[in-house]
Amino acid sequence: MKPLVQGVPWPVPRGDGDACRLDRQAHHQDGPARERPSARHAIRRTANTTSLLRWWLGLALLALMSLAKAEPYIAIRSGLKCVACHVNPTGGGLRNAVGNTFAQNVIPANGLPDALQGWNGSLFDDRLRLGGDLRTATTRTSVSGQPTSSIGGTEQTRLYADVQLIKDYLGAYLDQQVAPGKSERQEAYVRLSTPGLGWYAKAGQFYLPFGWRLQDSLAFVRQLSGVSMTVPDKGLELGHESDEWSIQLVRSNGPGNKGGTTGHQTTAQAIWMQPWGRVGAAAAQVKSTAGDRQAYGLFAGTTTGPVTWLAELDMVSDAGYPEGRRKQYATLLEANWLVQQGHNLKLTGEYLDPDRRVAHDNKVRYSLVYEYTPWAFVQLRAGYRKFGGIPQNAIDNRRQSFAELHALF
Numbered sequence: 001m002k003p004l005v006q007g008v009p010w011p012v013p014r015g016d017g018d019a020c021r022l023d024r025q026a027h028h029q030d031g032p033a034r035e036r037p038s039a040r041h042a043i044r045r046t047a048n049t050t051s052l053l054r055w056w057l058g059l060a061l062l063a064l065m066s067l068a069k070a071e072p073y074i075a076i077r078s079g080l081k082c083v084a085c086h087v088n089p090t091g092g093g094l095r096n097a098v099g100n101t102f103a104q105n106v107i108p109a110n111g112l113p114d115a116l117q118g119w120n121g122s123l124f125d126d127r128l129r130l131g132g133d134l135r136t137a138t139t140r141t142s143v144s145g146q147p148t149s150s151i152g153g154t155e156q157t158r159l160y161a162d163v164q165l166i167k168d169y170l171g172a173y174l175d176q177q178v179a180p181g182k183s184e185r186q187e188a189y190v191r192l193s194t195p196g197l198g199w200y201a202k203a204g205q206f207y208l209p210f211g212w213r214l215q216d217s218l219a220f221v222r223q224l225s226g227v228s229m230t231v232p233d234k235g236l237e238l239g240h241e242s243d244e245w246s247i248q249l250v251r252s253n254g255p256g257n258k259g260g261t262t263g264h265q266t267t268a269q270a271i272w273m274q275p276w277g278r279v280g281a282a283a284a285q286v287k288s289t290a291g292d293r294q295a296y297g298l299f300a301g302t303t304t305g306p307v308t309w310l311a312e313l314d315m316v317s318d319a320g321y322p323e324g325r326r327k328q329y330a331t332l333l334e335a336n337w338l339v340q341q342g343h344n345l346k347l348t349g350e351y352l353d354p355d356r357r358v359a360h361d362n363k364v365r366y367s368l369v370y371e372y373t374p375w376a377f378v379q380l381r382a383g384y385r386k387f388g389g390i391p392q393n394a395i396d397n398r399r400q401s402f403a404e405l406h407a408l409f
Contacts, residue, residue, distance in 0.1 A: 137152065200238075
């Protein structure tokens with residue numbers, strides 16, 4: 001697919017785009033057992049067997065996993081910050097102990113089997129944390145005047161690792177895409193934390209903070225901004241997390257500055273957290289030999305009854321076009337209806353104006369997606385998307401239906 005935004009060689013994301021309740025068995029105890037030595041040995045063998053069973057079942061579950069990017073509506077619905085459930089302060093990727101507990105007990109419709117209860121990804125006294133995601137999907141596309149096409153298979157498989165070099169203070173993080181195709185590094189950075197003070201720093205390769213970190217990387221707001229969870233950048237990020245604020249400032253190469261194109265990017269974001277929801281603003285300035293670029297974003301989220309709302313407006317001024325600077329903007333409005341635990345109905349409307357000077361060139365995109373999470377770490381998604389654009393372009397007026405299997409650990 002060609003980029004929606006021509007000009008500066010901006011990367012187009014790939015792919016389509018988790019207060020926790022305690023474990024139900026957390027306080028269950030059978031009491032001390034007083035048995036003969038032979039019985040103790042038998043119990044010890046049984047415990048070892050159970051541990052091995054949990055380990056192998058966990059590995060088997062990994063084989064089923066699919067790409068799970070952070071869904072911000074879940075954080076808004078639960079009143080949690082991204083850092084509450086993820087190792088990365090800005091969300092996405094590897095989950096911490098709270099995130100795994102949340103994924104096991106709050107999101108799914110049913111509990112895990114006893115043999116799989118309690119997995120939190122932690123090893124060696126939480127000095128090593130492991131995780132993974134995988135997504136497989138089938139998509140059917142209909143374009144007027146053309147045969148219907150279908151494509152399916154594994155979209156993405158990732159493995160995560162976080163090593164505490166100095167526990168709670170200094171860590172190293174890795175996000176490696178292992179399929180499809182050749183292995184590709186998405187994130188690799190060192191992180192300095194200050195427990196109790198809220199400050200942190202990241203240096204290396206990571207995803208930039210800008211707007212909602214949506215699962216759907218092809219959303220218009222993510223394509224126009226050029227920032228998503230499939231487009232990493234290299235640089236330094238400074239951040240602060242408090243009860244009411246989440247703030248980031250980044251100096252990076254700029255994801256579009258590659259090959260013979262040189263320059264840098266400065267990105268800033270601030271989110272105000274309140275019991276009723278959150279409001280955020282982001283800005284990015286790109287200096288590039290292919291043309292400078294400025295992007296600004298406003299976004300907000302709240303919950304009304306069983307429905308959680310997300311909204312975002314992104315505006316871009318791009319000098320990387322032959323005719324000169326082009327102004328563009330994109331919007332998103334998303335409603336997530338919690339039908340019941342484990343069942344979410346997502347309705348999204350999007351708008352893109354690729355050039356404010358040209359009349360009637362806008363594009364729209366409407367999505368209806370049903371998400372069913374039968375058990376922890378496994379989600380089934382089915383959806384329909386309707387695209388709209390100028391009548392002369394059949395591709396811009398296509399229809400899509402898709403089904404996905406998404407799993408994580």
